[in-house]
Amino acid sequence: TTVPTTHKHKVLILGGGVAGVVAARTLHQNDINDFVIIEAQGELGGRMKSHVFAGKTIELGANWIQGTQSGDGPANPIFELAKKHKVQTHFNDWFDSVTTYDQTGAVDFLDVFDDSVDNYSDLTVLAGARVAKKLVDTTARTGYALGRAKAEDAHSSASEYYQFDWEYAQTPEQSSLIASSWGNNFTYDTDEGGFSDDNQMSIDQRGFKTLIQQEAGEFLKQEQVMFNATVKLISYTNNGVNVTLANGTSIFADYALCTFSLGVLQHDDVKFEPVLPDYKEEAIQSMTMATYTKIFLQFPEKFWFDTEMALYADPVRGRYPVWQSLDHENFFPGSGIVFVTVTGDFSERVEALPDLQVKKEVIGVLHSMFPNVTIPEPTDFFFQRWHADPLFRGSYSNWPPSFTTPHLDNLRANVGRLYFAGEATSIKYFGFLHGAYFEGLEVTQAMVKCIRGGGCAQLRRVDEVKTAYPYVV
Numbered sequence: 001t002t003v004p005t006t007h008k009h010k011v012l013i014l015g016g017g018v019a020g021v022v023a024a025r026t027l028h029q030n031d032i033n034d035f036v037i038i039e040a041q042g043e044l045g046g047r048m049k050s051h052v053f054a055g056k057t058i059e060l061g062a063n064w065i066q067g068t069q070s071g072d073g074p075a076n077p078i079f080e081l082a083k084k085h086k087v088q089t090h091f092n093d094w095f096d097s098v099t100t101y102d103q104t105g106a107v108d109f110l111d112v113f114d115d116s117v118d119n120y121s122d123l124t125v126l127a128g129a130r131v132a133k134k135l136v137d138t139t140a141r142t143g144y145a146l147g148r149a150k151a152e153d154a155h156s157s158a159s160e161y162y163q164f165d166w167e168y169a170q171t172p173e174q175s176s177l178i179a180s181s182w183g184n185n186f187t188y189d190t191d192e193g194g195f196s197d198d199n200q201m202s203i204d205q206r207g208f209k210t211l212i213q214q215e216a217g218e219f220l221k222q223e224q225v226m227f228n229a230t231v232k233l234i235s236y237t238n239n240g241v242n243v244t245l246a247n248g249t250s251i252f253a254d255y256a257l258c259t260f261s262l263g264v265l266q267h268d269d270v271k272f273e274p275v276l277p278d279y280k281e282e283a284i285q286s287m288t289m290a291t292y293t294k295i296f297l298q299f300p301e302k303f304w305f306d307t308e309m310a311l312y313a314d315p316v317r318g319r320y321p322v323w324q325s326l327d328h329e330n331f332f333p334g335s336g337i338v339f340v341t342v343t344g345d346f347s348e349r350v351e352a353l354p355d356l357q358v359k360k361e362v363i364g365v366l367h368s369m370f371p372n373v374t375i376p377e378p379t380d381f382f383f384q385r386w387h388a389d390p391l392f393r394g395s396y397s398n399w400p401p402s403f404t405t406p407h408l409d410n411l412r413a414n415v416g417r418l419y420f421a422g423e424a425t426s427i428k429y430f431g432f433l434h435g436a437y438f439e440g441l442e443v444t445q446a447m448v449k450c451i452r453g454g455g456c457a458q459l460r461r462v463d464e465v466k467t468a469y470p471y472v473v
């Protein structure tokens, strides 16, 4: 059966997050203007998602520019966009502005915390040495153990969590030693080509997303974007790509770039016709979509720590561990807002609970942290369920130990005229805004070459990912 075609374009950009907007700009800069961004939400930004909470614009998704620039070294392109569009940010001190707590209240275990910083740094060195010798990947847990770094009590487990899970949104057991280390180094370590170890938190009341919306505003015409348009089916042939929307509209183009999250690709929210080739499907199902959940509370007044951060060591690792005060002179003084972050399996657990129960558990933790304070009823409470959201199905990708470099190539490879880009296809910067940026740029440049007739280069891929050296027998 043929679907009636109502629109025809040169390129469809599926998704209007960072990757989609940068892809559109790249086409525009190459004088290809017959494109349309198809976006399910009512605005651009994707996982740059702000929300008005207790009168303040807070960030449910991306919040920091991670790695900015050292001197005139390489700059994080997100940092450059933030400067260009005057996004208001403030340095967030993750390491020297921390108060520590456990079930008995405030307990100073900053010495253990400092050890965990060293342990993490040792982990990345150990990973680097393995890469240099072409040794097989392991879990980050194995890496910690080989470095004789053990987290055997609540204080050291919480400290390790802060260094590791709070970044990767999964445990060291679930994460690749090598990929997590290079992920860290390429962003933060200037010796490894990283930007800087700085991190800037957006406090802009237009929302952090203003950065990409303002950039789009410089070139994007109204007819080049469709909002509230949910893609249900992507049919691809050697001649082009046909996209069917939830409302039945069908749109055809010579090429398409799919920037939907890894979680969306893993789910059946969007169907492909024909089904994606085996090599592609294996790559999609082999990377992990992790979840990072910020649970916001507002109280009539601040009764908590004066530092920017707090770490709570529960007997259960990962149970409401990382606290951030927005009621701080650097952020939103007087706001009465504090939030706690959970990740990975604990995020999925929390998402499956009703709000009221999560609120009760969180207040219970505050009772443990502040035994001498009468905790008032919060005046506001909110968290975003990223894992359950059919437009995201998680927060950002994390590289498991069974995922290999050829898998990444296969995740990124075009299937004929259908291309893929997003944070998850970035080998160096998966999980980050700048990963989405570079992929939107580089994959689109490859597509432009193809459109210009410079030869339709197939992005690197393999038919089958074979057992990696040194497993070969």
Ligand SMILES: Cc1cc2nc3c(=O)[nH]c(=O)nc-3n(C[C@H](O)[C@H](O)[C@H](O)COP(=O)(O)OP(=O)(O)OC[C@H]3O[C@@H](n4cnc5c(N)ncnc54)[C@H](O)[C@@H]3O)c2cc1C
Pocket: 014, 015, 016, 017, 018, 019, 020, 038, 039, 040, 041, 045, 046, 047, 048, 060, 061, 062, 063, 064, 065, 066, 229, 230, 231, 232, 259, 260, 261, 264, 269, 270, 292, 293, 294, 386, 390, 391, 392, 394, 395, 396, 421, 422, 423, 424, 431, 432, 433, 434, 435, 436
């Ligand atoms: C909680 C959280 C915290 C984070 N913190 C940081 C941080 O501090 N710093 C950092 O660098 N990165 C952070 N990230 C990661 C960062 O947000 C992402 O890497 C980046 O935004 C991904 O951009 P993208 O364009 O690849 O994908 P997306 O932003 O997901 O864009 C894809 C777009 O496709 C749309 N879409 C999906 N399905 C459909 C469909 N069927 N039809 C039509 N449209 C559809 C979506 O609505 C979305 O707009 C965080 C992410 C989350 C969720």
